Amino acid sequence: MNMTTMVPFVKWAGGKRQMLEQLGIRMPETYGGYYEPFVGGGALVLSLAPEKAVLNDINQELVHTYREIRDHLDALLVLLSSMDTVTCTKEFYYEMRERYNEKHRLAEYDTEMAALFIYLNKHCFNGLYRVNTRGEFNVPWNQKLSVRSMDMENIKAISAYLKSVTITCRDFEKALEDVKKGDFVYFDSPYAPLNPTSFDSYTKEGFTEEEHRRLAELFRRLTDQGVYCMLTNHNTELIRELYEGFLIEEIDVRRAINSDPKKRKGKEVIIRNYGEQIQHS
Incomplete structure (x- = not known):
């Protein structure tokens, strides 16, 4: 098996296998280190197999x-x-x-x-x-x-691939302490709720609105440092408000993990601090 054909070994909420093509065409042409502070199933990193990768997740059992x-x-x-x-x-x-x-x-x-x-x-x-x-x-x-x-x-x-990778279990901000100018960070961030009562918490810690705001502040700080950042999330008012001023593109997705089949279609956004709008034919 060519390493670039690796796929996740677990199914994970918010997994990005169906979005790999959309994410791939939006990667920076060149970058230094590769960082994923919310690695989850790792669909993107496993499809790319970058040489210098730091993978992190707060879920201790997954890590x-x-x-x-x-x-x-x-x-x-x-x-x-x-x-x-x-x-x-x-x-x-x-x-x-x-x-x-x-x-x-x-x-x-x-x-x-x-x-x-x-x-x-x-x-x-x-x-x-x-x-x-x-x-x-x-x-x-x-x-x-x-x-x-x-x-x-x-x-x-x-x-074999992971032998050259750093794997940590820390808060997302701490996981990026060593990021430098020219590095790339992909934030496959926990989903912002589509409505106030929706259940989007897959760890007992959850991910609150306050956490989303802290993440957006980090995104802006890294932008000022010259770090390439890409983030995916639900297309909600909160997310659009938090990342106002960045390149925000809407993507149609299927939601594999939802108890109601009617809710398995939706819209997500890919947000970047670099590049241009991708033209769709």
């Missing part, structure tokens, strides 16, 4: 899984293959979910926890990552008896 894929791939593959030999009945799924939550309670961040993280993502409803107030994974089974937890070739390519 742990990235590191296990990088550092302990062989042991991880043994565990995942073993799980995949068992038919994923409802009973087995909930047994695996309880095992994962037990490790979470005991803070056992080991290879088995990473294997369970991937397994549950592939066998839970809609590939959704959601936790309760205690931080326990609580997504139900997807009712599919036979689903492969991994593409062996893909996960090996990801492991």
Whole structure:
């Protein structure tokens, strides 16, 4: 597998696989280091495989899984293959979910926890990552008896690529402390709510309006420092207000993770502090 054909090893809320072409044509022609402070499933970085990358996420379990894929791939593959030999009945799924939550309670961040993280993502409803107030994974089974937890070739390519990547678990601002002029930052930021009651919080910490305002201030500071910045989010009044003065382009998207199929279409914006409007034919 060519590294440029790598795809995410998990399905993640707000994943950008369907927007890769739109994002790709809006990348700066050249840049120094590559930074993603909200890496999630990592669709863009895995499609580009930049040489000098710093990947960050506040989700400790996700970051742990990235590191296990990088550092302990062989042991991880043994565990995942073993799980995949068992038919994923409802009973087995909930047994695996309880095992994962037990490790979470005991803070056992080991290879088995990473294997369970991937397994549950592939066998839970809609590939959704959601936790309760205690931080326990609580997504139900997807009712599919036979689903492969991994593409062996893909996960090996990801492991090889990640060996040259810095992976951190910090606040988004701290994750960008070393950014320099000419570097590129892609903010796949947590979604601003489409309405005040919508549920867009996939970690127990959530991402408040105050956080969105802090992020926009950081975007402006980095712009002043000569850093290339690109950000994606819902097309909402709040987002347009926060990034007024920057290049804002609207894109049609499908929302893969939504319990209501009618709400799986929507509009997002790609915001940049460089470049020109992309002309559509």
